[in-house]
Amino acid sequence: MLLVHKPRKKDAWQLPQGGVEEGESIEEAALREIQEEAGIAPRIIGNSGKVYTYDFPASYRRFRPDNVCGQTVEYFFGELDMGIDVTVDQDEIDSFTWVTRKKIPKYLKRKAYLKLAMNLYDDGVALLT
Numbered sequence: 822m823l824l825v826h827k828p829r830k831k832d833a834w835q836l837p838q839g840g841v842e843e844g845e846s847i848e849e850a851a852l853r854e855i856q857e858e859a860g861i862a863p864r865i866i867g868n869s870g871k872v873y874t875y876d877f878p879a880s881y882r883r884f885r886p887d888n889v890c891g892q893t894v895e896y897f898f899g900e901l902d903m904g905i906d907v908t909v910d911q912d913e914i915d916s917f918t919w920v921t922r923k924k925i926p927k928y929l930k931r932k933a934y935l936k937l938a939m940n941l942y943d944d945g946v947a948l949l950t
Contacts, residue, residue: 822836822919822921822922822925822938822941822942822945823836823837823859823907823917823919824836824918824919824920824925824928824929825837825858825859825909825914825916825917826914826915826916826917826918827913827914827915828912828915832930832931832934834918834928834929835929835934836896836938836941837854837855837858838854838894839853839854839857839858840854847895847897848865848868848897851865851895851897851899852865857910857913858910858913858914859907859908859909859914859917860906860907860908860909860910861901861905861906861907861908863899863901864901865897865898865899866898866899866900866948866949867897867898867948868895868896868897868898869895869896869897869898869941869944869945871895871896871937871940871941871944872893872894872895873893873896873933873934873937874892874893874894896941898945898948900949922939922942922943922946925938925939925942
């Protein structure tokens with residue numbers, strides 16, 4: 822599983838994610854975001870069917886120019902050829918790591934997000950077997 826690191830102090834490690842732009846499908850947005858964040862173009866092999874919803878902390882919301890209070894994230898499973906290089910932009914994302922299920926808790930600390938990532942990992946393995 823690919824995790825990316827945002828240059829911030831708290832909850833910096835996460836699954837690649839991002840917003841849907843006008844006129845994009847969710848799948849198109851997922852492909853664009855993984856290309857922007859990690860420089861890769863996986864083949865989509867499935868939609869997880871899982872959705873993660875969270876509210877932004879009040880300290881973050883007060884700096885937003887809109888009234889958006891949180892996010893809802895859907896996840897897709899992708900497949901890459903061996904040897905593909907991940908390249909982060911060093912701005913929005915400053916590092917990355919590939920993890921096995923056992924190592925996920927080393928990086929993800931929020932309990933609900935950790936549980937989601939573990940379930941996604943299991944679902945991805947099941948999809949490939």
